[in-house]
Amino acid sequence: MSEQNRAIYEFGPFRLDAQRRLLLRDSEPVKLFPKEFDTLLALVERGGEVLDKDELMRKVWGETIVEESNLSSNISHLRKLLGESRYRHEYIVTIPGRGYQFVAGVKQAFNEVIVRERTRTEIIVEQEGEAGEIESIAESEVLPAQSKGAQPWLGGTAQMVPAPALVTQEETTPGRKRLRIALLAGLFGLLLAGVGGGVWLYQSRNREREQRAAGLKLPQQQMTLRRFATHGGVPYGVAISPDGKSLVYKQSINDKDSLWLGQIETNNSVPISHRTDLTYGEPAFAPDGGSIYFTVSDDNRPQAMLVRMPVLGGVMTELIPNVHGPVTFSPDGKQLAFLRGDDETNQNSIIIADSADGKREHTLITRKLPQTFSSMGLAWSPDGQTIAVGANKTGGQDEILAVSVADSSVSKIGARDWGQLGKLAWLPDGGGLVMIARENAAARKSHIWFVPYPYGEARRVPNDLNIYLMNSLSLSAEGKLAVLQGHIQSSIWIAPNADLKQARRVLEGVAPRYEGVDGLAWTPDGRLLYTAYVGDSLAIWSMNSDGSNLRQLTSGGANSVDIQMSVTADGRYVVFQSNRSGGSEIWRANTNGSGLKQLTAAGGNSLPSLSPDGQWVVYTSVRDGKPTLWRISIDGGEAKQLTYKSSSWSQVSPDGKYIAYTAPSEAPGVRLMIIPFEGGEPVKSFAVPETALTGRRAMRWMPDGKAIIYKDHLRGLWQQGLDKEKPQPVKGFEDLRVRHLAWSFDGKSFVYTSGPTTQEIILIENFK
Numbered sequence: 207m208s209e210q211n212r213a214i215y216e217f218g219p220f221r222l223d224a225q226r227r228l229l230l231r232d233s234e235p236v237k238l239f240p241k242e243f244d245t246l247l248a249l250v251e252r253g254g255e256v257l258d259k260d261e262l263m264r265k266v267w268g269e270t271i272v273e274e275s276n277l278s279s280n281i282s283h284l285r286k287l288l289g290e291s292r293y294r295h296e297y298i299v300t301i302p303g304r305g306y307q308f309v310a311g312v313k314q315a316f317n318e319v320i321v322r323e324r325t326r327t328e329i330i331v332e333q334e335g336e337a338g339e340i341e342s343i344a345e346s347e348v349l350p351a352q353s354k355g356a357q358p359w360l361g362g363t364a365q366m367v368p369a370p371a372l373v374t375q376e377e378t379t380p381g382r383k384r385l386r387i388a389l390l391a392g393l394f395g396l397l398l399a400g401v402g403g404g405v406w407l408y409q410s411r412n413r414e415r416e417q418r419a420a421g422l423k424l425p426q427q428q429m430t431l432r433r434f435a436t437h438g439g440v441p442y443g444v445a446i447s448p449d450g451k452s453l454v455y456k457q458s459i460n461d462k463d464s465l466w467l468g469q470i471e472t473n474n475s476v477p478i479s480h481r482t483d484l485t486y487g488e489p490a491f492a493p494d495g496g497s498i499y500f501t502v503s504d505d506n507r508p509q510a511m512l513v514r515m516p517v518l519g520g521v522m523t524e525l526i527p528n529v530h531g532p533v534t535f536s537p538d539g540k541q542l543a544f545l546r547g548d549d550e551t552n553q554n555s556i557i558i559a560d561s562a563d564g565k566r567e568h569t570l571i572t573r574k575l576p577q578t579f580s581s582m583g584l585a586w587s588p589d590g591q592t593i594a595v596g597a598n599k600t601g602g603q604d605e606i607l608a609v610s611v612a613d614s615s616v617s618k619i620g621a622r623d624w625g626q627l628g629k630l631a632w633l634p635d636g637g638g639l640v641m642i643a644r645e646n647a648a649a650r651k652s653h654i655w656f657v658p659y660p661y662g663e664a665r666r667v668p669n670d671l672n673i674y675l676m677n678s679l680s681l682s683a684e685g686k687l688a689v690l691q692g693h694i695q696s697s698i699w700i701a702p703n704a705d706l707k708q709a710r711r712v713l714e715g716v717a718p719r720y721e722g723v724d725g726l727a728w729t730p731d732g733r734l735l736y737t738a739y740v741g742d743s744l745a746i747w748s749m750n751s752d753g754s755n756l757r758q759l760t761s762g763g764a765n766s767v768d769i770q771m772s773v774t775a776d777g778r779y780v781v782f783q784s785n786r787s788g789g790s791e792i793w794r795a796n797t798n799g800s801g802l803k804q805l806t807a808a809g810g811n812s813l814p815s816l817s818p819d820g821q822w823v824v825y826t827s828v829r830d831g832k833p834t835l836w837r838i839s840i841d842g843g844e845a846k847q848l849t850y851k852s853s854s855w856s857q858v859s860p861d862g863k864y865i866a867y868t869a870p871s872e873a874p875g876v877r878l879m880i881i882p883f884e885g886g887e888p889v890k891s892f893a894v895p896e897t898a899l900t901g902r903r904a905m906r907w908m909p910d911g912k913a914i915i916y917k918d919h920l921r922g923l924w925q926q927g928l929d930k931e932k933p934q935p936v937k938g939f940e941d942l943r944v945r946h947l948a949w950s951f952d953g954k955s956f957v958y959t960s961g962p963t964t965q966e967i968i969l970i971e972n973f974k
Contacts, residue, residue, distance in 0.1 A: 212746040213225070213314060214314070215250045215251075215253075215312050215313070215314055216312070216313040216314075217253075217297070217310040217311060217312045217313070217356075218296070218310060218749050219231050219232050219296070220288070221233075222246065222247065222250055224247055225247065227240075227241065227243055229246070229287075234554030237287075238285055238287070238677060239716065239718075241266055241267070241276070241280055241715055241717075242280050242283060242284055242287075244265065244266045245262065245277070245281065245284060246282040246284055246602065247326050248265040248305075249262070249298060249306060249308040250308055250312055251701075252307045252308065253309075253310070253311075253312040254307070254308070254312075255307065256301050256305055256306070256307045257305050257306055257307065257308075257827075258304050258305035258306055259274065259304075259305045259306075260305075261305070262277060262305055262381045262724065263276075263277055264779040266280070267964070268433065268435045273590070274697070275697075275929070275962065276695050276962060276964070279695055279697070279714055280335060281298060281300075282300060282714055283714070283716060285297070285298055294595055295309070295729060295959055296309070296310060296802070297309065297310045303854035306499045314359055315410075316848060318356075320890070325349070328947065339364050339430055341363070343838050348685070360732045365484075371927060382930070384621070385508035394624065395869045399403060408508070410700075428489050430970070430972060431968060431969065431970050431971075432968070432969050433966050433967065433968060433969075434453060434468060434470065434473060434688075434966075434967040434968075434969055435554055435966075436455065436457050436466070436467075436468075436475065436966075436967060437457075437466055437474055437475040437477075438457075438663055438885040439458050439459035439464070440457055440458050440459075440963070440965050441455050441456070441457045441690060441873060441965055441966070441967050442457060442458060442463075442675075442678070442690070442965070443455060443456040443486075443487075443488040443489060443677065443678050443682060443690070444456075444489075444678050444688045444689070444690060444967050445488070445490050445491050445498065445680040445688070446491070446680045446681070446682045446686060446687075446688040446969075447495045447517075447682065448491055448493055448495045448682055448683040449492050449495060449682065449683065449684075450682035450683070450684050450686040451469070451470055451471065452464070452468065452469060452470060452495075452517070452601060453467070453468040453470060453518070453688060453967065454467055454468070454469060454478070454489045454491065454498050455468060455475075455484045455491060455967060456488075457487070458502075461920060462480075462482050463480075463484065463485055464479065464480035464486075465475055465477070465478050465479040465480070465486055465498075465500070466478065467517065467518065467519070467748075470969065477519075478515070478517075478518065478519035479515065479519060479522075481502075483504050483505075484501050484502045484504050485502065485504065486500055486501070486502060487500050487501030487502065487503075487510055487529075487531070487532065488500065488501075488531065488532040488583070488629075488677060488678065489532070490532050490533050490534070490535075490680075491517070491680075492514075492535065492539060492549075492561065493535050493537070493538075493539035494539055495517065496516065496517055497514050497515060497516055498514070498515055498516075498517055498710050499512060499513070499514050499532075499533050499542070499561075500512075500513065500532070501523075501529050501531075501532075501942065502522070509527055509528045510527075510528070510529050510562065511524055511525075511526070511527050511529070512525045512526040512527075512529040512532065512533065512544070518753055525559075525563065525564030526544070526559060526564040526567070528546055529544045529545075529546065530544070530545045530546055530547050530554070530581055531544065531545050531581050531582060531583050531584075532583045532629075533584075533876055534583065534584040534585055534586045535561060535586060536561075536586055536590055537586070537588055537589070537590045538590070539561060540560065540562070541558055541559065541560060542558070542559060542560075542561040543556055543557065543558045543559075543560055543570070543584050543586060543593055544556075544559075545557070545579055545581060545583075545584065545595075547578075547581070549870075551574070552574055552575040552578075552831060552832075552896040553572055553574040553578065554572070554573065554578050554579050554581075554585060555569045555570070555571065555572040555579075556569070556570040556571050556579065556584065556593060556595065556609060557569055557570065558570055558611075558854075564925075568642065570609060570611065570614055571609055571614045571616070572599065574831075575830060575831025575832065576598060576599075576600050576828075576830055576831035577597065577598055577599060577600060578598050578831070579595050579596065579598075580595065580596030580597060580598065580604060580626075580627050580628075581888070582596065582627065582628045582676060582846060583628075583629045583630065583677075584633050584678050585630050585631050585639065586632070587608075587610075587632050587636055588632055588633075588636045588792070589635060589636055590611065590637065591610065591611055591612065592608045592609065592610060592611065593608075593609045593611060594606060594607070594608055594609075594619060594630060594632065594639055595607055595609060595909070596627030596628075596630065596641075596906070597628075598831075599623065600908070601649075601827070602647055602789055602790060602809050602810050603623040603624065603625065604623065604624040604625065604626055604627040604642075604643075604647075605618055605620075605623050605624065606618065606624075606627065606630070606639065606657065607611070607619065611742060616970075619639065619657060619659060619660075620657050620658075620662075620664055621663075622664060624643045624644070624645065625643070625645050625646035625647040625649060626643065626644040626646075626652075626676065627641065627642075627643050628641065628642035628643060628644075628652060628675075628676030628677055628679070629641065629642055629676065629677055629678060629680075630642075630679065631679055632681075632682055633681070633685060633974065634681070634684065636659065636684050637658065637659060638656055638657055638658040638659045638662070638974075639656070639657045639659060640654065640655070640656050640657075640667075640677075640681060640973075641654070641655055641657065641679065642654060642655075642674050642675070642676050642677075642679050642689070643655050644676070645742075645765045646765050646766075646785050647785075647790065649742075649744060649767050650673070650720060650723070650724060650744070651673050651718070651739070651742065651767065652668050652673060652674055652675070653666050653672075653673070653674060654666070654668070654674055654679075654687075654689060654970075655667065656973070656974065664941040667973050668723035668973075672691050672718075673689055673691065673692055673693060673718060674689050674692070674694075674968075675689070675690040675691070675692050675965065676692065678690040685971070685972075685973075685974065686969060686971050687969070687970040687971070687973060688967060688968070688969055688970075689967075689968050689970065690965055690966070690967060690968070691961060691965065691966050691968045692964065692965040692966075693717045693718055693963070693964050694717070694718075694723060694945070694961050694962070694963050694964075695710050695715060695717050695961045695962055695964070696714070696715040696719075696720055696721050696722055696723050696945060696959050696960070697713060697714050697715050697721070697722075697959070697961055698711070698712050698713040698715070698722045698726070698734070698736060698753075698957065698958075698959050699711050699712065699780075699957065699958055699959075700712055700719060700751060700955055700956070700957050701955075701956045701957075701958070702954060703954060703955075703956065704915075704936065704938075704956040704958070705938070706937075706938030706939060706942070707938065711753075712734070712749070712751065712752060712957075713736070713753050713755035713756075715738075718736070718739065719738045719739045720738065720739055720744075721736055721737070721738045721747075721959070722736040722737060722738070722945065722946055722959035723737065723902075723945045723946060723959055723961075724737040724744060724769040724770065724902070724946070725737035725746065725768075725769045725770050725771050725782070725946065726772050726946045726947060726948040726957055726958070726959060727772055727773050727780070727948050728773065728948055728949070728950045728951055728955075728957065729748075729773050729777055729797055729951075730773070730775060730776070730777040730951045731777060732750075732751050732950065733748055733750060733751065734747075734748065734749050734750075734751060734957075735747070735748050735751065735759070735771055735773065735780065735797075735958060736749070737768070737771075740758065740761070741764075742764060742765050743761070743762055743763070743764065743765060743766045743767070744756075744766070744767045744768060744769060745758055745760045745761055745762070745766075745768055746759045746760045746768050746769075746771055746780070746782060746799070747759060748797075749956070758799075759780070759795070759797075759798065759799035760782075760795065760799050760958075762782075762784070762786040763786070766784070766785060766786050767783075767784065767785050768783070768784045768786070768793075769782065769783050769784075770780050770782060770783045770812070770813050770814065771783075772814060772815055772816045773797060773816075773822050774816060774840070775816075775818060775819065775822055775951065777797055778797065778820070779794050779795065779796065779797065779820065779840065780794070780795050780796075780797050781793070781794050781805075781814045781816060781823055781840070782795070782814065783811075783812045783813060783814060783825075787804055789808070789809025789810065789811075790803055790810060790811055790812050791805070791806045791807065791809065791811050792804075792805045792806045792808060792811050792812075792814045792823060792825050792838070793805060794840065794842075795875050799870075803842065804842075805823060805838055805840075805842045806825070806838060806842075806845065810827055810828035810829060811825055811826070811827045811828075811836075812825065812826050812827075812828075813825055813826045813854060813855055813856065815856050815857050815858050815882070816840075816858065817858050817862050818858065818860060818861065818862045819846065819862065820840060821839065821840055822837055822838070822839060822840065822858075823834070823837065823838050823839075823840060824837050824848070824856045824858055824865055825837075825838070825856070826853075826854040826855065826856065827845075832852055833852055833853060833854040834847060834849045834850060834851070834852070834853055835847075835848040835849040835853050835854070835856050835865065835867060835885075836848060836854055837885075846885070847885070848865070848881065848884075848885035848886075849867070849881065849885065851869065852869060852870050853867045853868070853879065854867060854868055854869075855867055855868045855899070855903050855905065856906055857905055857906060857914070858883065858907075859883075859907050859911050860907055860909060860910070860911040861911050862883055863882065864880050864881065864882060864883060864889070865880070865881050865882075865883055866880055866905065866907065867879055867881070868894075868899050870902065871893070871894070873893070873896075874896045875894050875895070875897075875898070875899070876892055876894055876898065876899050876900070877892060877893060877894060878891070878892040878893075878894050878899070878905075878914065878916070878926055879891050879892075880928070890928060892926050892931075892932075892933070893932070894916075894924075894926065894933070895918065895933065897918050897919045897920045898916060898917070898918045898919060898924055898933075899917075899919075900919045901918055901919055902945075903916070903917070904916065904917045904944070904945070904946045904947050905917070906947055906948060906949055908925070908949075909949055909953025910953075912927060912928055912929070913925050913926060913927040913930075914926045914928075915936065917944045917945075917946075917947065920943075921939075921940070921941055921942060921943045921944075922935055922936065922940045922941070922942060922944070923935070923938045923939040923942075923944055923947070924936065925934035926949050942960050943960055943961065943962060943963070944958050944959070944960050945960060945961065946958065946959040947959070
């Protein structure tokens with residue numbers, strides 16, 4: 207038994223409620239994001255003491271690896287909220303070379319003591335009680351205007367708390383070996399215990415069904431969320447074991463992939479595969495929990511090979527080549543299904559094969575562009591009759607399809623369409639699907655959704671501000687969910703002539719607004735335009751080059767997205783990509799946000815760039831599933847096709863003579879191509895580093911038109927001279943994660959968005 211105190215701290219006009227995660231100023235709520243609250247609480251709890259940076263970061267982020275700039279950002283924003291100025295610190299004082307100290311007088315009270323029997327830190331949500339009242343603990347921030355009408359996650363919202371600390375890597379080599387043996391023994395014990403646990407769970411389910419049949423009222427279950435701290439890296443994929451006691455996750459340490467086995471109860475992990483020559487795909491447990499399946503690729507074998515490996519590590523058995531994405535298993539575990547694509551025929555297929563040896567392949571169904579299957583995974587239903595899969599529709603939307611295993615017939619699951627579908631999984635009872643999805647393809651925010659089956663309205667779970675990675679979702683046999691949560695803490699900087707030593711920060715972002723991540727542009731008079739979220743909508747904002755006079759320029763309906771903007775040289779218009787009319791189109795507006803005009807139609811139009819004279823817009827248009835470059839007048843009208851092979855992400859040269867763009871490459875990654883402004887065959891073609899110009903790309907011509915600068919997906923910038931064979935890294939930016947970039951019209955100022963990514967494994971129970 208342990209006691210959990212509801213501590214309340216009072217300082218100045220502020221009241222900090224630790225249990226309710228609420229900060230009040232003169233009885234009015236103060237908007238705080240979760241990590242900001244954790245930072246403030248840690249300082250207040252140690253009021254009068256110096257808290258060094260390392261200890262403070264451990265208190266706030268646990269074992270998650272983040273940059274120190276995240277802490278600096280939290281402190282800076284807290285000081286603003288507390289009313290401090292640059293020269294007057296009444297609450298938080300910086301102790302040079304050490305850390306921070308909370309210096310204000312603090313009074314402490316205790317509201318209520320709750321006694322709970324708990325063996326680990328959890329996140330508890332009180333479900334609806336007998337009187338219909340809902341008592342919940344807010345997870346993210348206090349927003350009085352929104353909280354009144356907020357949709358609870360099937361009965362409540364959630365509060366995040368730190369996970370237990372991990373064993374560090376700072377032990378001696380023999381110690382690590384003993385630790386590994388002990389952990390493997392413990393994990394093996396858990397796997398054996400799963401058999402007995404399965405019998406108990408089966409009996410428990412039977413009793414529950416009998417109670418329901420007898421009309422007895424069952425006690426409400428509490429929804430819980432908890433973090434699982436990874437061991438020394440950033441997680442990019444996770445799978446939970448069928449018994450819900452273990453995790454296998456892939457993570458990146460120093461840009462190298464590795465696979466780890468984690469014990470959920472103790473929050474300990476051991477590496478089970480760390481071949482530095484391999485790139486690992488999304489892992490999946492076999493139904494018996496004894497082995498894991500995943501894809502591997504390397505420089506000599508770019509096509510992904512499906513392999514099987516014992517869950518405790520060991521030899522990889524190669525099974526099936528050319529597998530795209532994770533696999534799903536039939537209920538008896540004897541077969542598996544996966545996706546396979548063919549770039550030459552522009553089609554992909556659902557393939558079924560034996561799970562033991564990968565043999566007896568047969569194609570269940572094939573679809574061609576533009577109506578191909580999503581590449582983020584399949585889900586085999588618990589009754590074995592159906593495979594659920596995301597599929598692309600004409601016009602850019604996605605839908606969920608149910609494909610019959612018996613006769614390949616297809617039906618739609620749910621009435622609505624989606625912007626983009628990610629990983630999905632069936633609930634153990636077959637009563638619906640849980641998945642990651644975006645409501646708009648161009649949006650950055652993706653959330654967890656529950657889709658009832660065979661009918662019912664989809665619901666977002668939870669209705670929070672957190673963002674979940676599209677490609678990672680896994681469900682245990684008892685319905686415990688493992689997902690990845692991620693955030694970008696962005697900030698906007700200006701560097702004269704791209705000299706990082708002279709760079710100054712003009713806007714410190716606040717998660718999850720993603721300032722400048724999806725668009726940056728200069729106006730001729732030296733103002734900056736940038737993108738930022740307002741609720742669930744992504745809008746264009748403006749500010750002075752010193753970060754003052756912030757103003758929202760565009761606004762749309764719910765889930766509207768305005769991104770990738772450019773400004774004409776006369777300062778009259780801003781051109782941007784938007785979904786405000788339904789599909790993705792190119793729009794024009796006055797630089798003050800007025801005078802909206804849609805330039806393109808029919809959907810699938812994106813990524814505009816302007817000619818130097820401001821008369822033409824070059825953009826990417828996806829037609830029949832293939833992206834190509836087109837050109838249209840700034841006033842609209844008939845568009846002209848410029849390329850006929852797959853091409854996207856165009857930028858017009860400063861002299862207006864050429865267009866740079868990206869095109870598929872035979873090697874991994876893309877190529878950088880140059881064509882005349884009037885279109886035609888490429889006049890230049892350059893190889894691009896494999897990790898550059900992937901995902902959400904950003905590139906610009908240098909002001910003199912002699913080179914092109916573009917960002918790497920991992921970190922840094924590259925510069926490709928037109929007279930050079932290979933690109934060169936831009937000095938000073940090698941270790942910086944750049945999100946977006948733009949040159950001023952006079953070529954003297956370089957603006958860029960940067961910021962670290964934080965990704966964490968989240969475990970969710972009782973969400974239905």
